[in-house]
Structure formats: structure tokens, C-alpha cells
Amino acid sequence: MDRKDKILELLEEHYKGAKPGLHFRNAYELLIATILSAQCTDERVNIVTKDLFAHYPDPKSLANADFNEVSDEIHSCGFYSVKARHIIDASRIIAEEYGGEVPSCMEELVKLPGVGRKTANVVLSNAFGIPGLAVDTHVFRVSHRLGLSDAKDPEGTERDLCAIIERDKWGEAHHWLIYHGRQICASRKPKCSECFLKEICPYLNDKEKE
Ligand code: SF4
Known part of the structure; x- marks a missing residue:
């Protein structure tokens, strides 16, 4: 299993069942x-x-x-x-x-x-239950730090993520990355010491080598 697959597996394990934070009925x-x-x-x-x-x-x-x-x-x-x-x-x-x-x-x-x-x-x-992977600011930042995409814009990031994540998990994967961005991998002060991805995160490991 390569690093990207391992990262995705851990994200899924950790945030399984993650749901949208917005309330809606239709x-x-x-x-x-x-x-x-x-x-x-x-x-x-x-x-x-x-x-x-x-x-x-x-x-x-x-x-x-x-x-x-x-x-x-x-x-x-x-x-x-x-x-x-x-x-x-x-x-x-x-x-x-x-x-x-x-x-x-x-x-x-x-x-x-x-x-x-x-x-x-x-x-x-x-x-509608139609597979789609929305890239917002959290998804963009977290997927780049984790080396899941190196695209310059959200559209390219969406393409990169869709290429490595199974189609029926696109919607859920959006929530994994948002939850991780909100709870742990914050924009200014990521909580790397308590992150379950710290051993394999390229962003943290590259920073430590500097
Ligand atoms: S180790 Fe740090 S930079 Fe990497 S995903 Fe975790 S919180 Fe983010």
C-alpha cells in the first residue's frame, strides 16, 4: 500500500460516518x-x-x-x-x-x-446521492499538506482526489478532509503532535528535515 492509500485509509477509519455540518431537509x-x-x-x-x-x-x-x-x-x-x-x-x-x-x-x-x-x-x-467531491479551503489545504494533490487550484485538486479515491467515497472523503482541517490540521497552527497522520505526513516530515 503506498503512502496516499495509507493516508486515505487512516482518514476513513478516523472519520467514518462523518456527516455535513449544515442542517437541511431537502x-x-x-x-x-x-x-x-x-x-x-x-x-x-x-x-x-x-x-x-x-x-x-x-x-x-x-x-x-x-x-x-x-x-x-x-x-x-x-x-x-x-x-x-x-x-x-x-x-x-x-x-x-x-x-x-x-x-x-x-x-x-x-x-x-x-x-x-x-x-x-x-x-x-x-x-441527491450523486458522487461529487467538493474542494473548499480545508479540503484544499489538508490534501496539499498530505501530498494527495499538488494542483494549483480547487478544480485540479478535485481531479487529483477523484483519481485516487473510489467514486462511491467521494462525498464522504470531502467530510474526512474537512473534519481533519477543522479539528487538527488547522491553517495557522496544525496540531501535528496529536495528529494520527504525523508519522506519514509529508508536510510535517519535510518541515522537520529543514
Ligand atoms: S501532521 Fe500536521 S500538517 Fe500533517 S496532517 Fe497532521 S496536523 Fe496536518
């Missing part, structure tokens, strides 16, 4: 929550969406919502003006062009305002 709620989660914690988004979805339970109601009222409701998520515009406009397109149903393919999802490959992959894998 694809619409997950899409909106994921757009709001940019530069914001899942905990904060969950607080905001509890009321937001009570007021706007489907794309049609959010499409017809008042911009200022939505901005006020999502204010604490940050970038509220842009996010309010995105979630209202995306809801309008879903209501008018997709019969109120969130589209279940990458090509259509990324046409929606505020939706890039990362958000689309989160929705595909968690709401």
Missing part, C-alpha cells in the same frame, strides 16, 4: 445553506436558516421575498448583500425554469447565481 435548503456558508461557520448558518426556512420554505417564496428583509435575516452570515442577491435570484431561476426543483446535475447547478463547483458538489453528493 436540496433547496442545502443549496441555500451552502451559499450562505461561504466565509461563515456551519453553526452560524444553522442558526440563521432555522428562521429563514420557516419564513421562506421553498424557492417560490424566497424568489418573491423582499431583498432588504432577506438581507436583515442573513446579516450575521457576512457578505449579506451579495448572498441575499444570490439566494433570491437562484430561487427565482429554480422556481421559474426548473418547476421549483433544484436541478440535479453539475452543468445546471453551476449556472445558478452564487453556485460554483464546490457548492454544486455539496448539493449533488449530500442531497
Whole structure:
């Protein structure tokens, strides 16, 4: 077994069953929550969406919502003006062009305002069960430190990870890497001394040789 396989095996063992941190009941709620989660914690988004979805339970109601009222409701998520515009406009397109149903393919999802490959992959894998590996800031950092990718951008990183991880584990692998990035391999101060990957992590071992 090579080093990458061993790392993936340990990540899976450690974070088996890892689930999304965002609360949602359907694809619409997950899409909106994921757009709001940019530069914001899942905990904060969950607080905001509890009321937001009570007021706007489907794309049609959010499409017809008042911009200022939505901005006020999502204010604490940050970038509220842009996010309010995105979630209202995306809801309008879903209501008018997709019969109120969130589209279940990458090509259509990324046409929606505020939706890039990362958000689309989160929705595909968690709401529709379609394999997708979303690369956010944690996934990007952790996979590079662990030598699982050397790509310069998230799209290349997604390709590298998908090439070494079995297709039916793409969605789950996204959670392994996020959990590891949040709990141990933090951006500024990774807790290497307590990390279960410290023996084989190229980032740590290269640093120790310097
Ligand atoms: S050893 Fe350090 S750098 Fe490597 S994965 Fe663990 S926390 Fe991250």
C-alpha cells in the first residue's frame, strides 16, 4: 500500500460516518445553506436558516421575498448583500425554469447565481446521492499538506482526489478532509503532535528535515 492509500485509509477509519455540518431537509435548503456558508461557520448558518426556512420554505417564496428583509435575516452570515442577491435570484431561476426543483446535475447547478463547483458538489453528493467531491479551503489545504494533490487550484485538486479515491467515497472523503482541517490540521497552527497522520505526513516530515 503506498503512502496516499495509507493516508486515505487512516482518514476513513478516523472519520467514518462523518456527516455535513449544515442542517437541511431537502436540496433547496442545502443549496441555500451552502451559499450562505461561504466565509461563515456551519453553526452560524444553522442558526440563521432555522428562521429563514420557516419564513421562506421553498424557492417560490424566497424568489418573491423582499431583498432588504432577506438581507436583515442573513446579516450575521457576512457578505449579506451579495448572498441575499444570490439566494433570491437562484430561487427565482429554480422556481421559474426548473418547476421549483433544484436541478440535479453539475452543468445546471453551476449556472445558478452564487453556485460554483464546490457548492454544486455539496448539493449533488449530500442531497441527491450523486458522487461529487467538493474542494473548499480545508479540503484544499489538508490534501496539499498530505501530498494527495499538488494542483494549483480547487478544480485540479478535485481531479487529483477523484483519481485516487473510489467514486462511491467521494462525498464522504470531502467530510474526512474537512473534519481533519477543522479539528487538527488547522491553517495557522496544525496540531501535528496529536495528529494520527504525523508519522506519514509529508508536510510535517519535510518541515522537520529543514
Ligand atoms: S501532521 Fe500536521 S500538517 Fe500533517 S496532517 Fe497532521 S496536523 Fe496536518
